[in-house]
Amino acid sequence: xxxxxxxxxxxxxxxxxxxxxxxxxxxxxxxxxxxxxxxxxxxxxxxxxxxxxxxxxxxxxxxxxxxxxxxxxxxxxxxxxxxxxxxxxxxxxxxxxxxxxxxxxxxxxxxxxxxxxxxxxxxxxxxxxxxxxxxxxxxxxxxxxxxxxxxxxxxxxxxxxxxxxxxxxxxxxxxxxxxxxxxxxxxxxxxxxxxxxxxxxxxxxxxxxxxxxxxxxxxxxxxxxxxxxxxxxxxxxxxxxxxxxxxxxxxxxxxxxxxxxxxxxxxxx
Numbered sequence: 001x002x003x004x005x006x007x008x009x010x011x012x013x014x015x016x017x018x019x020x021x022x023x024x025x026x027x028x029x030x031x032x033x034x035x036x037x038x039x040x041x042x043x044x045x046x047x048x049x050x051x052x053x054x055x056x057x058x059x060x061x062x063x064x065x066x067x068x069x070x071x072x073x074x075x076x077x078x079x080x081x082x083x084x085x086x087x088x089x090x091x092x093x094x095x096x097x098x099x100x101x102x103x104x105x106x107x108x109x110x111x112x113x114x115x116x117x118x119x120x121x122x123x124x125x126x127x128x129x130x131x132x133x134x135x136x137x138x139x140x141x142x143x144x145x146x147x148x149x150x151x152x153x154x155x156x157x158x159x160x161x162x163x164x165x166x167x168x169x170x171x172x173x174x175x176x177x178x179x180x181x182x183x184x185x186x187x188x189x190x191x192x193x194x195x196x197x198x199x200x201x202x203x204x205x206x207x208x209x210x211x212x213x214x215x216x217x218x219x220x221x222x223x224x225x226x227x228x229x230x231x232x233x234x235x236x237x238x239x240x241x242x243x244x245x246x247x248x249x250x251x252x253x254x255x256x257x258x259x260x261x262x263x264x265x266x267x268x269x
Contacts, residue, residue, distance in 0.1 A: 015139075015157045015158055015159030015160075015189055016157060016158065016159070017079070017155050017156070017157050018079045018140070018155070018156040018157060018158055019079070020078065020079050020080075022079075023079070023140055023156065023158065024077070024120045024121060025046055025047045025120055025121050025122060025123045026044065026045070026046060026047075026140055026141075026156055026198070026199075027044075027045045027046070027047055027053055027074050027075060027076045027118065027120075028042060028043075028044065028045070028074070028075040028081040028142055029042070029043040029044065029045040029053065029055045029059055029072070029073075029074055029112065029197060030042050030043075030072070030073045030074075030075065031059070031060070031062055031067075031071055031072055031073075032071040032072075032073065033062075033071075034066060034068065034071060040073075041059070041062045041268075041269055042142060042152055042194050042268045042269065043055055043056060043059035043194065043196045043197040043198075043268070043269045044140065044141035044142055044143070044194065044195055044196065044197050044198035044199075044216075045059075045074065045112065045197050045198075046123055046198070046199045046212055047076065047118045047120050047121070047122050047123065048111075048122050048123060048124070048125065048212070048241065048245060049122050049245045049248065049249055050117040050118060050119075050122060050249070051113060051114040051115075051116070051117050051118070051248055051249065052111055052112070052113055052114065052122075052244070052245050052248050052249075053074055053111065053112040053114065053118070054109070054110075054111060054125075054197075054199070054212065054215060054241065055109075055110055055111075055112060055196075055197030055215070056108045056109065056110060056196045056197035056215060056216065056217060056269070057096040057097060057100045057107070057108045057109055057110040058102075058108055058196065058217075058269065059110065059196055059197045059269050060072070060094045060096060060110045060112070061096065061110075062269070069091060069092070069093065069094055070090070070091075072090070072091035072094065072112060073088055073089065073090065073091070074088070074089045074090075074091060074112060074114060074118070075087070075088055075089075076089060076118040076119070076120050077118075077119070077120060079155055079156040080154050080155050080156075081142065081154060081156075082154050087118070087119065089114050089115060089116055089118060090114070090115040090116075091112045091113065091114060091115065092113050092114065092115045093112070093113040093248075094110060094111070094112050094113070095110060095111045095113075095244055096109070096110045097109040097110065097232075097237050097240060097241075098240070099237075101175075104175035104176070104177075104178070105175055105178060105217040105218060105230055105232075106175055106176070106177045106178055106217075106232060106236075107177075107232055107236070107237060108215065108217040108218075108232055109215050109232050109237050109241070110197075111241060111244050111245070111248075113248045113251075123199070123201075123210070123211065123212050124209070124211045124212070125211060125212050125234040125235075125238045125241060125242070126202065126204070126211045126212060126213045126233075126234045126235055126238075127234075127235055127238055128235050129233060129235055130204065130205065131163055131202070131213075132165065133165055134162050134163065134164060134165065135162065135163040135202065136160060136161075136162055136163075137160075137161055137162070137163050137181065137200050137201060137202045137213060138158050138159070138160060138161070138200075138201040138202075139158065139159055139161050139181070139189070139191055139195065139198060139199075139200060139201075139216065139229065140156065140157070140158045140195075140198050140199060140201060141156070141157065141191065141194060141195030141196075141197075141198035141216070142154075142155075142156055142157070142194050142195070142268070143157070143191055143192040143193055143194035143195030143196075143198075143222075143268060144192040144193045144194050144222065144268055145192070146192075146222065152194070152268060153194055153268070159189035159190075159191075160183075160189060161181040161182065161183060161189055161200075161227070161229060162181055162182055162183070162184060163179060163180075163181050163200070163202070163213070164180050164181060164182055168180070172228055174230060175230075177232070177233075177236060178217065178230050178231060178232060178233075179200065179213070179214050179230070179231040179232075179233045180228055180229065180230055180231075181200065181228070181229045181231065182227050182228050182229070183227035188227060189227055190219055190222055190227040190228075190229065191216055191218075191219040191222075191229045192219065192222035192268075193222065193268040193269060194268025194269065195216055195219070195268075196216055196217070196218065196268075196269040197215060197216060197269070198215075198216045199212040199213075199214070199215065199216070200212065200213040200214040200215075200216065200231045201213065211234075212234050213231070213233060213234055214231030214232055214233045214234055215231060215232050215234070215237075216229060216230070216231055217230045217231060217232060218230050
């Protein structure tokens with residue numbers, strides 16, 4: 001099924017479109033591949049400071065592609081990244097988490113420093129693991145609606161998922177240090193290509209505030225039946241991220257760039 005071009009509609013596997021004005025901290029992360037076809041690699045990100053976006057490390061290090069910082073773009077301000085009130089922002093620096101382990105997926109986390117403020121609310125990172133048993137959460141992203149989908153998904157979507165206990169994650173083969181989430185018999189949802197780098201949103205029980213509990217590394221191949229998704233929990237990389245954010249916020253922003261564009265010939269990660 002092709003992605004709709006505008007307006008929130010049912011999307012993702014078991015999820016729903018996000019109305020404009022909600023989840024405005026979410027941004028599309030695009031890497032423009034320097035080739036004649038003007039392709040792009042698409043991921044999801046979260047604004048965690050005025051000029052800092054959190055995403056996945058494999059989104060800033062696409063395989064078999066020459067990586068140039070000036071080729072990154074971040075689209076903020078619209079649930080449909082193709083239409084107003086979107087803002088297209090350039091990136092001045094990308095930094096991957098130094099403990100990223102490609103063999104297990106642990107630490108698949110990166111920060112993008114923006115050339116100008118995103119002008120959307122920033123979400124905080126959970127400082128500790130405050131859940132133990134099965135806990136409801138939300139996954140959010142611009143991922144595909146089906147594995148065979150050819151066109152990008154234009155409208156942001158969200159879906160419910162359940163953070164599972166460590167013992168169950170171990171039985172499911174989750175690498176040490178990662179969180180795993182699944183659907184249930186009544187909640188059949190899954191992340192898909194393009195949701196990489198998206199946040200696991202969870203509500204803190206003591207103040208009701210929604211925070212980022214983890215960053216999506218990967219899933220079970222857009223499969224609603226198994227619906228297993230893997231996240232690096234934010235308390236495992238939070239100290240590093242907060243130090244990098246403080247450095248970024250201390251730097252003066254560069255001169256405003258010329259407004260760039262993004263083509264729709266893209267491949268989600």
